Amino acid sequence: MKIEKISEFTTERLSVYLRCLDELNDMRVETTSSKMIAEKTHLNSAQVRKDLAYFGRFGVRGVGYPVQDLRDHLAGILGVKKGHRVIIVGAGHLGMALGEYRGFQKNGFTVVALFDRLPEKIGTFSRTGVPVHDIEDIAAVVQRTEATMAMLAVPADAARQVCSLVVNAGIRAILNFSPVRLAAPRGVKIKSIDLSISLESLSYFLSSTGVHATASQSAPQEVLAAR
Amino acid sequence: MKIEKISEFTTERLSVYLRCLDELNDMRVETTSSKMIAEKTHLNSAQVRKDLAYFGRFGVRGVGYPVQDLRDHLAGILGVKKGHRVIIVGAGHLGMALGEYRGFQKNGFTVVALFDRLPEKIGTFSRTGVPVHDIEDIAAVVQRTEATMAMLAVPADAARQVCSLVVNAGIRAILNFSPVRLAAPRGVKIKSIDLSISLESLSYFLSSTGVHATASQSAPQEVLAAR
DNA sequence: TTCTGTGAATACCTTCACAGCG
DNA sequence: CGCTGTGAAGGTATTCACAGAA
Numbered sequence: 001m002k003i004e005k006i007s008e009f010t011t012e013r014l015s016v017y018l019r020c021l022d023e024l025n026d027m028r029v030e031t032t033s034s035k036m037i038a039e040k041t042h043l044n045s046a047q048v049r050k051d052l053a054y055f056g057r058f059g060v061r062g063v064g065y066p067v068q069d070l071r072d073h074l075a076g077i078l079g080v081k082k083g084h085r086v087i088i089v090g091a092g093h094l095g096m097a098l099g100e101y102r103g104f105q106k107n108g109f110t111v112v113a114l115f116d117r118l119p120e121k122i123g124t125f126s127r128t129g130v131p132v133h134d135i136e137d138i139a140a141v142v143q144r145t146e147a148t149m150a151m152l153a154v155p156a157d158a159a160r161q162v163c164s165l166v167v168n169a170g171i172r173a174i175l176n177f178s179p180v181r182l183a184a185p186r187g188v189k190i191k192s193i194d195l196s197i198s199l200e201s202l203s204y205f206l207s208s209t210g211v212h213a214t215a216s217q218s219a220p221q222e223v224l225a226a227r
Numbered sequence: 228m229k230i231e232k233i234s235e236f237t238t239e240r241l242s243v244y245l246r247c248l249d250e251l252n253d254m255r256v257e258t259t260s261s262k263m264i265a266e267k268t269h270l271n272s273a274q275v276r277k278d279l280a281y282f283g284r285f286g287v288r289g290v291g292y293p294v295q296d297l298r299d300h301l302a303g304i305l306g307v308k309k310g311h312r313v314i315i316v317g318a319g320h321l322g323m324a325l326g327e328y329r330g331f332q333k334n335g336f337t338v339v340a341l342f343d344r345l346p347e348k349i350g351t352f353s354r355t356g357v358p359v360h361d362i363e364d365i366a367a368v369v370q371r372t373e374a375t376m377a378m379l380a381v382p383a384d385a386a387r388q389v390c391s392l393v394v395n396a397g398i399r400a401i402l403n404f405s406p407v408r409l410a411a412p413r414g415v416k417i418k419s420i421d422l423s424i425s426l427e428s429l430s431y432f433l434s435s436t437g438v439h440a441t442a443s444q445s446a447p448q449e450v451l452a453a454r
Numbered sequence: 455t456t457c458t459g460t461g462a463a464t465a466c467c468t469t470c471a472c473a474g475c476g
Numbered sequence: 477c478g479c480t481g482t483g484a485a486g487g488t489a490t491t492c493a494c495a496g497a498a
Contacts, residue, residue, distance in 0.1 A: 007489075053459055060457085061457055062456045062498045093324040101320060179330065191428065195328075196334045199313075200239075204233075234466080237467095276479090284481075289476050290480085
């Protein structure tokens with residue numbers, strides 16, 4: 001284990017391993033191997049070993065990795081043991097949907113507040129009981145709730161300004177859903193999910209393989225049912 | 228221009244360039260350069276030129292690129308000129324939010340149908356008027372609407388099965404929002420957006436820089452307002 | 455023997471730097 | 477001259493392959 005910069009490719013895979021180990025844990029499997037993890041995650045076993053070895057020597061040669069122990073290590077490395085409180089800026093369709101999504105809680109992320117600018121939304125609650133605050137109050141609410149992360153679900157023209165407000169409120173990790181490339185100040189991490197880019201990238205694939213919106217479809221071949 | 232495999236990194240950037248060119252077009256700019264595009268997109272100008280050169284010689288040495296012309300070429304390459312009809316499987320919070328998001332239309336993607344399994348949802352409509360169909364009818368609806376793309380917004384335990392149904396219905400491009408790693412059959416492209424992975428990757432950043440959910444926050448420094 | 459941990463090899467992606475053309 | 481198009485260089489990520497420990 002040497003001091004080395006960990007790439008985002010690696011951290012994203014750690015998250016995949018964590019989920020895989022949770023699954024094995026639920027199945028009462030006590031020991032696993034890089035090969036088993038690799039098969040379950042469609043990755044290369046050397047990749048798995050290398051990713052894990054950045055953080056310590058968790059395995060036993062000739063045996064493999066202890067599931068429970070490795071799971072706890074990964075949860076610690078990813079910083080999800082204590083959980084995170086998350087705010088969502090923008091209480092439109094997407095913001096509300098994110099606020100009502102119960103999958104976050106399972107992974108230790110709790111949505112504690114929504115924010116909007118429109119008076120008719122402020123003071124309301126999501127169906128899961130999360131309050132919508134005035135964006136003006138963001139600094140106070142972040143302090144009170146001890147939120148550490150934010151999701152941005154605002155229109156493109158508001159994104160940069162909202163991002164500044166969020167950073168000034170003390171948030172250091174942001175998941176941005178607006179179609180704007182935001183520059184992160186020092187010490188702040190911004191990850192963007194741009195649906196248009198994803199869709200257009202898929203569209204390129206269809207074009208490059210000869211499928212067009214107006215083309216009549218060939219009879220689809222039967223595909224093996226999901227296991 | 229040689230025959231070469233185009234990476235997904237490149238196709239995603241093409242989508243960024245397209246948006247950049249639309250902006251320039253709106254500003255009545257007639258000619259641009261790799262340097263100008265690079266500055267607006269925070270990329271390297273050689274990268275821009277190389278990406279474009281995979282598909283042809285669109286520029287004029289000593290001058291640059293004609294905005295309108297290049298824009299149309301990129302739209303053609305990405306296959307978004309005729310637009311795509313999109314279905315959404317899963318009419319829960321996320322599926323509905325996606326179905327009501329008006330940003331897709333602007334980029335040429337039209338949501339033509341939602342699908343669910345629950346009888347109480349089938350026959351209803353999204354606020355934007357998109358009908359919710361029975362998942363059983365997916366093949367017929369895909370054929371009738373000539374849909375070419377699908378978004379999956381179903382729970383993890385349904386993801387694999389739903390994916391098979393979608394592929395068997397003739398869809399060849401899928402944007403998957405479920406936290407499951409789906410294997411794409413030959414000729415089918417699946418892109419996944421996994422919110423847990425994104426959040427945990429952000430969580431790692433906070434951990435690695437010493438921020439924890441319970442840590443009291445230092446007074447945030449003022450950040451420059453957005454331009 | 456089995457399976458980890460890891461240097462070496464490979465593949466891929468980005469940036470440099472410049473020839474060449476308008 | 478200015479800017480494209482592109483080979484070469486540099487950097488990063490992945491995979492191979494094997495020494496070494498249980």
